[in-house]
Amino acid sequence: MTKTELIRLTWGGQGTTNSTTAALLRHAKVEIELPGSMHHALFCHLYPDADAAATKEVDVAGGAELIATLATLDGLEAMAGLAEPVARSGYRLHLRSPGPVLSLIPPEMG
Numbered sequence: 001m002t003k004t005e006l007i008r009l010t011w012g013g014q015g016t017t018n019s020t021t022a023a024l025l026r027h028a029k030v031e032i033e034l035p036g037s038m039h040h041a042l043f044c045h046l047y048p049d050a051d052a053a054a055t056k057e058v059d060v061a062g063g064a065e066l067i068a069t070l071a072t073l074d075g076l077e078a079m080a081g082l083a084e085p086v087a088r089s090g091y092r093l094h095l096r097s098p099g100p101v102l103s104l105i106p107p108e109m110g
Contacts, residue, residue, distance in 0.1 A: 004029050004109055011035060014078045020104065021085050030104040034076070039097045041073055046095075058097035066093045070102070 005028040009016050016032060023030045034042075043056045046069070050056075060066065064087035071080035082104075086093065090107040 004106060006031065009033070011076070014081070017078045017081045020082055024085050024089050024091060024104070024106075027089075027106045027108060029106060029109060032102045032104070034097075034100040034102060036098070036100070038073070038075065039100055042070075042095070042097050042100055045069070045073055056098075058095055058100065060095045062093050063087065063091070066095065070095070 005023075005026060007019075007023045007028045008031045009019055011032055011034045020030050020032065039058070040056070042058050043050070046058055046060055047054075062069075064083045067079055067083045067086055070076050071078075071083070086104065092105045092107070094103040094105065095101070096103075
């Protein structure tokens with residue numbers, strides 16, 4: 001069984017998008033660390049109807065549609081460039097926060 005390469009990146013806009021696209025072509029698993037200051041915005045954006053007293057954890061899975069949603073947030077606009085490569089390659093996404101970390105998981109990893 002072949003071991004999947006893991007690439008860890010820190011969000012830096014278009015440069016991170018370019019590095020991620022290259023990693024997808026190699027079928028690597030990618031983890032993108034987003035700025036910690038984005039946690040509240042991510043939570044509010046992804047859970048708009050959440051109770052104010054709710055535990056403010058983000059745990060969301062999806063595909064290219066999640067990229068499109070994230071790209072609407074200030075500071076993550078360059079992420080829109082990942083929607084097409086993610087959809088084409090069949091990657092799954094998993095966003096967890098606090099952290100926050102966006103994992104791009106190749107189809108070979110189930």
